[in-house]
Amino acid sequence: MSWSMVMEHLFMVLLAVLFTIALGVPLGVCAYCFKPLRRVVLWSVEILQTIPAMALLGIIMVFLGAGKATVVIGLLLYALMPVVQNTCLGLTEVDPGVREVARGMGMMRFYRLLHVEMPIAIPYIFTGIRIAVVISVGVAVFATFVGGGGIGRAIYQAIRVHDVPTIISSTFTLMLMAIGLDTVMALAEKRLYSRFSPAEK
Amino acid sequence: MTDFLEIYGRQIAQAAGTHLYYVLLSVAIAFAVSLTLGILLSRAPRWANIILPLLSLFQTVPGIVFIGLLFLAIGIVPATIIIALAIYAIFPILKNTYVGIIEVDESYREAAKGCGMSALQALIRVELPLALPAIISGLRMSLVYTVSWAVLAAMIGLGGLGDLIFAGISSNNNALILAGALPAALMAILCSLGIDLLRGILIPRPLRRDVL
Amino acid sequence: MIRFEHVSKSYGGTLVLDDLSFEIAPGQLAVLIGPSGCGKTTTLKTINRLIETDKGDIYVNGRSIARLNKVELRCSIGYVIQQIGLFPHMTVEQNICVVPKLLKYSKERCQKITHEMLELVKMPYEEYAHKYPNQLSGGQQQRIGVLRALAASPPIVLMDEPFGALDPMTRLVLQEEVRRLQQKLNKTIVFVTHDMDEALTMADTVIFMEKGRIVQMASPDEMLRNPASDLICSFMGKRSLNNQHLPQTVADIMRDKVVTVTKDHGVRASVELMSRKNIDTLILTNADGSYAGVVSVDRIKRSGKGYKTVEPLMNRGYPFSYEDEDGQVAFDKLIDGGVNYVVVLRRDRTVAGIVTKTSMARSMAEAVWGNGE
Ligand SMILES: Nc1ncnc2c1ncn2[C@@H]1O[C@H](COP(=O)(O)OP(=O)(O)OP(=O)(O)O)[C@@H](O)[C@H]1O
C-alpha cells in the first residue's frame, strides 16, 4: 500500500460525495416538493443501492470504460440513497403548525422552503451525507476492478501474494479514513450550527 | 438478444445458481447465529455496550477483507466464501435484533410479566414479535450486502455471477459484463422484494410503519 | 384477602416501604393514594411479586406469596398499568386472551371469554375483537386493558393509575365502569391513584401513604371527617369538612369590620352615620372601649326626641357572644333570638365584630367550596 493509493482513494470518495450532495439534496427537495415524484425518486435511489456495487460499476463501465470516471459515477449513484432520503425526511419533519404559520404569514413557497423548512432539515441532511461518506469509502474498494486504483488495489494485490500484514494495514487505513471523514463532518456540522443559531448553545 | 441468451444462457443460469446458493446458505447461517447472539446480548446489556460499537466498527471493514483472509487461511473451497459472507451478514441482523429487543417499551415487558409470562414466554410472545420489523430490516440489509459481496467469490475462483463480470472486464467484453451484472442486480432487487413480501406476511398491519 | 405484615423495602439504602402492615378484605376496592414517590407503585408491585420485599410477609388468601410460584401468583392476580400496555401486535381478542392462553385454556373457551368480556363493557365482539390496539381510542384501549386483567377471572386485580392518561370525561366513565364490574364480579381491587376525587368516588377503603408509611387507612367518609394529617387535608383540599377553613369558633364566622361609636355620641350624628353606612343599628362602647350595647335607628325614630346622646336609647340586653366560643353558640342566638346579628366580644369585652346570617353563610360556603382564590 502506498501513499498515492490512499490519496487516490480519498480523491475518488471526496469527488463522489461532492457530486452526491450536489445531486442528492436537490433531488430530495424535489421529492419533497412534488408529491407524485416522491415515491418514484425514493424508490429509484433505493433500487440503486440494492444493486451489488460490483454489478453497478460493471454496468457503468460498459458505457464509460475503465477508469476513475466510472468509479466516481458508481459511488455517486450508490451513495445517493441516504442523502435523498434524509433530505426528504428532514423536510417533512417540519412541524405542521410551523408550516401553517409560515404559510399564514404569506411566505412564498420558495422562501418558506429556504427559511423555514431547510434549517430544520439540515441536521438530517448532514446525517445522510455522513452515511454516504462511510458507504463511499467502503465501496470505493471495488474501484480496483474497474481500473480506478485506490486502497482496494493494495488489498487485492496483497491477497494474491498472501501478504496478510498489508491486508490488515490497508483495512485499518480504510477504517481510519471512514472514521476520520465522519469526525470531520461532525465537527463541520457543529460549526455550522454555532454560526447559524448562536442562541442554542 | 436471443443470440446473447443462446451464448450465455446456460452460463448465466449456472453462475446465478451458485451465487444464490452462497447467498442463501451464508445468510441462513448468519441469521441463526445473530438471532441467538442478539437475544443473548439483550439479556446482558452491559456486554452489548462493549460489543455493539465494536460490531459497527467491524462493519466498516469491506467484505473483500474477510474473503481474502479466509481464502489465505482455508484455501479455495466453498466454505471460504460461505463463512466470509456469513460473518459479514451477521452484523446487521445481530445489531437490529439486539436494538429491536432492547427498544421494546418497558411497559410491554412489565405487562407481560404482570400477566404471568415467564422470561421465555415474554421473549417469544412479546419481545420478538415487537422486534420483528427491526429484525427483518436487518435481514434485508444482510441479504442485499451478501448478494453484493458474493460477486467477489469469483476473485478467488469460486464462481458465481462475479465470474462473468470479471471475465468481461478482463477481456473487455461488455456483453459478458452485463451477463453477470444484470442478473446480479436483478437478484438483489428480487431478494429485497422477497423480504418485503415476508414482511407483509409476518408483520401485523399496525406494526408496519413506512417512514415516508 | 391481602395482608401485609411488617413489609419493608429499600433501594440502595433509602427506605421505600417502611414497615407496612395492613389488610384488605375480600370484595373491597382499596385505593392507595399519596404524594409522588411515596411508594404506591412499589407497594402494588410487591403484591404480584414484580418487586420482591426485603423484610416482612405478604399473604394472599392466607398464604404467604413468597412461597407461591410467581407465575401462578401472577395468573391469579389481574394487573392494569397506566401506560395501558396492550400488546400492539395482538388483536383485542388476543390481548384479552393472553392469560387464559398462558393457563392453556381451550380455543373455544378463550373465544367465549372474549365474548363475555367485551359484553361487560358493551363493545360488540364483531366490531372490536379483531381490531388492533392502535385502532381504538385511549378509553377503549384501557377498557381492554381492564378486561385483559379480568379475563382469567382472578379474584384480585391490581391497577396502577389506570386512568392517568385519559381525559377527564373518559376517566369518569371508566371509574364508574370499574366500580360496577368490581361489584358485579365481586373482585378485590387495589387501585393506585394520586387523584383524591378518584379515590373518594371509587374506594371502600382509602390508604393514604407518605414516605413509605401508611398515614391513614379509612373509609372515604371517615377520611373526609377526620383526616389524620395536614397533608391529607391538602390532598382533599376543599372537600374536607375539617380543614383549616372549617368554622369552629365564633371568630371564624363573624365579620370584623363593624362601626362602633361611644355611647355619648350625639343622636343626630349617629343617625347620619347610620344612613351614610347604610346600616340600621350602631354598636356602642363605653369610654374605655368596652362594649356597652346597641342602638337601632327605629328606636331613635320612635323615641329619640329630646335626647342629646344615644345612651338613654341604648339596648343593653342585645345578644352577644365571645369570639372564642363555639360557633354554634352564636348561630343559636342568631336564629333563636330573631335578631339580625349577634355582637361578638373579646374576653376583655371590647368589640371584635358581629355575626350576621350573611357572614355565617359565607364562611360555611368557603369551607365547602374553598374561598375562591
Ligand atoms: N428501581 C428503583 N431503584 C431505586 N429507587 C426506586 C426504584 N423504584 C422506585 N424507587 C424509588 O422508590 C420510591 C417509591 O417509588 P414508587 O414508584 O413506589 O412511587 P409512587 O408512589 O408510585 O410514585 P408516583 O405517584 O410518582 O408513581 C421513589 O422515591 C422512587 O424514586
Ligand SMILES: [Mg+2]
Ligand atoms: Mg407510581
